[in-house]
Structure formats: C-alpha cells, structure tokens
Amino acid sequence: MPELPEVETIVRNLRKPLIGRRIISMWYDWEKTIHSPEPTDFAARITGQTIQSINRRAKYILCELNHDVLVIHLKMTGRLYVADAGVVHDADRWVHFQLDLDNGKQLRFSDSRKFGKVYLTNNIETITSKLGPEPLDDSFKQDDFLLRIRRYQRTIKSLLLDQTFIAGIGNIYADEALFRAQIHPQRQSDTLTNDEIQRLYGAIRNALNAGIDHEGASINWYRKPDGSKGASQDYLLVYGKADQPCPRCGMSIKKIRVAQRGTHFCPNCQK
DNA sequence: CGGACAACCTGGCGGC
DNA sequence: TGCCGCCAGGTTGTCC
Incomplete structure (x- = not known):
C-alpha cells in the first residue's frame, strides 16, 4: 500500500x-x-x-x-x-x-x-544497507541516476520498483513517473537515451513530490495517522485509470502486466 | 544477471 | 444472498 x-x-x-x-x-x-x-x-x-x-x-x-x-x-x-x-x-x-x-x-x-x-x-x-538512493534527497543528482541506470539491462518499470536501485518507489508512483517521462513501462533500461533518463529523473521527483503535497494516495487501505484519507488518488494521472482518457492526449489508458504488477500507461504518449 | 513465480495473508468487488 | 475467482499500494526466496 x-x-x-x-x-x-x-x-x-x-x-x-x-x-x-x-x-x-x-x-x-x-x-x-x-x-x-x-x-x-x-x-x-x-x-x-x-x-x-x-x-x-x-x-x-x-x-x-x-x-x-x-x-x-x-x-x-x-x-x-x-x-x-x-x-x-x-x-x-x-x-x-x-x-x-x-x-x-x-x-x-x-x-x-x-x-x-x-x-x-x-x-x-x-x-x-542495501537500499538505493533517496530520490528526493539533495544528494541524489541527475548524473548519479544516469550512471546508476547504465549498470543494468532490465525492464525499466522493474528497475524503478527495485528498492536496491532507488528507494521508495512502488507500483503507483512507478506508473506515474513513467507517464510523466513519456517512457513505456516495458522499455529495456539500456535502450533509454540520455534525454529520456534526464526526463525520468525529473518525473520521479515530480510524481513523488505531488504525492507528498497531497498527503498520500488513499485508494484502498492507506490512511493518515488521524484516520483521514490522503488526496493524492484524486491527482493521479494514469494509475487506476484503465480505459479512461489520457490527460495528455485523450487516448484510452491501457492496463497491462509488467513485472507481475498491474501497469497503467498511455500507448500513444509513452514510447 | 534478469525474469517468472510462489509465498506470506485478508478483504473487497464483480460476476453468476 | 452466497459462493468463486480475481485483484490489491510490498518484499523475499527459489528456480531456470
């Protein structure tokens, strides 16, 4: 959750x-x-x-x-x-x-x-000790992310979900970050261009910061310590939006299986 | 090394 | 209503 x-x-x-x-x-x-x-x-x-x-x-x-x-x-x-x-x-x-x-x-x-x-x-x-860098820390630089990503040849979504690669991203924010970066969740990490990696770096931070700004996503079980719901679920761009229009191009959001996880993306925007 | 899959558990929901 | 199968925001271990 x-x-x-x-x-x-x-x-x-x-x-x-x-x-x-x-x-x-x-x-x-x-x-x-x-x-x-x-x-x-x-x-x-x-x-x-x-x-x-x-x-x-x-x-x-x-x-x-x-x-x-x-x-x-x-x-x-x-x-x-x-x-x-x-x-x-x-x-x-x-x-x-x-x-x-x-x-x-x-x-x-x-x-x-x-x-x-x-x-x-x-x-x-x-x-x-085995956890990857904190994506929102000042010490986590774009160049570090690029060098780090170049060490692997994996499906990009599974890499984002790997806590030893980068810490804190889960299934919601992996989909959200890839959408913001306009990268297909099944892309092999070693085919990403420097420009795409740069976009992904910013997209990860923007997606996570948006989640924090809205105090988390209460799709099902998550609640704040005072028992109330976060609002992040109201601001998600693709997660949970299968068959709904893409907020960027209007085409239908698709749901597929990637790394054994439900994965939401726009086939038109994400390449 | 990377991917697939089972395991760990329970609850909610859609379909019949 | 009741039952059944499927799905779920995570992580770990095993097998190929």
Whole structure:
C-alpha cells in the first residue's frame, strides 16, 4: 500500500504525538509481525525507552529511541495511529502490535493482511544497507541516476520498483513517473537515451513530490495517522485509470502486466 | 544477471 | 444472498 509519499506523510504526522513519549509496555497478537528480536526480548528492550526522533528511509519508518531504533514497515495494508487507551478506532480490528505510552495514549499498528513487520535494532545498517538512493534527497543528482541506470539491462518499470536501485518507489508512483517521462513501462533500461533518463529523473521527483503535497494516495487501505484519507488518488494521472482518457492526449489508458504488477500507461504518449 | 513465480495473508468487488 | 475467482499500494526466496 504505502509508498514513499504515504510513509513520509505518516512520519510527519507521528512526530508531534510521539516524540518525547516514553514506552511503558508492548502488546502483540501475531508473532510474525515481530521480525526481530524475539517478542520477549523485544518487549523487555523497548520498555522504558523514550522516542527521540522519527524519520523515513525508503518505505521504512525509523523511530530513534534511547538505545535502539524501532523500525516499522507497513507493507501492503499497515496503518499507524495514536489513540487514547480504551478509545475505539475504525482500524482496531486489525491491530496486531501496540505500544502503551506514558501519557495514556497508545501507538497502534493495524495491518489486515499481516505482511507488516516491526524491528528493534541498535544497528540500522543491518536493515538499510542495501537500499538505493533517496530520490528526493539533495544528494541524489541527475548524473548519479544516469550512471546508476547504465549498470543494468532490465525492464525499466522493474528497475524503478527495485528498492536496491532507488528507494521508495512502488507500483503507483512507478506508473506515474513513467507517464510523466513519456517512457513505456516495458522499455529495456539500456535502450533509454540520455534525454529520456534526464526526463525520468525529473518525473520521479515530480510524481513523488505531488504525492507528498497531497498527503498520500488513499485508494484502498492507506490512511493518515488521524484516520483521514490522503488526496493524492484524486491527482493521479494514469494509475487506476484503465480505459479512461489520457490527460495528455485523450487516448484510452491501457492496463497491462509488467513485472507481475498491474501497469497503467498511455500507448500513444509513452514510447 | 534478469525474469517468472510462489509465498506470506485478508478483504473487497464483480460476476453468476 | 452466497459462493468463486480475481485483484490489491510490498518484499523475499527459489528456480531456470
């Protein structure tokens, strides 16, 4: 579900209610949600620590504590929100991990498909070391992207989805970026011209920034921590628009399968 | 190396 | 209504 813009929105919204809060206790009802360490160790270690800062790397949420980092990956259907203990929330029926805080509130991790994971580690590199560059970082330059793309001979969409190539792009924003760059999702990366790569670099950043500006896309499961929907889905250009007119040329948007993922594009605009 | 596919899970939706 | 098949914003491991 959540890609870079959705995770970034969640991180921004969690800072105020969580930073400075001390963790009193931990609860879970689905063992596999706890990636590592073992639940007993996890609970013992996290109890008593205070949340210092909250950041994002790729699609991971990183909560820096006194001695560890609490890492959360929402996968397809994960939601995070802070609620008063005892107060019922819409998504509670899928909560599988929860932290009690020192102000009577709780951080709840709801995840209907149970793909999401939480980690507690004092060495974040064990989780993030293989991730590619952050597309919105100032340090991510157009030339770096070009050199990087030249190392592969792959279908361009599968490359964009590869978190070791570039971090944070998922199925929605891959389609959106390729449309903005007017590149066909099935193009082989080694056939892209320098000009096309240049366009793609800008298109990725524009698509992701638009997603953040609209606080994420709530097509199905994604919600902001306050429970409300993002608006990004109302501004998507091709994702989910099969058989609808292309916003650029008016021709019908097509849906095909690329890299085992539903893929939306304009056959007229994207070559 | 790159692509295909299964696995991990549940819910929503369209079709009959 | 009920049931069935299909689809879903992600990642990982295996096989060819």
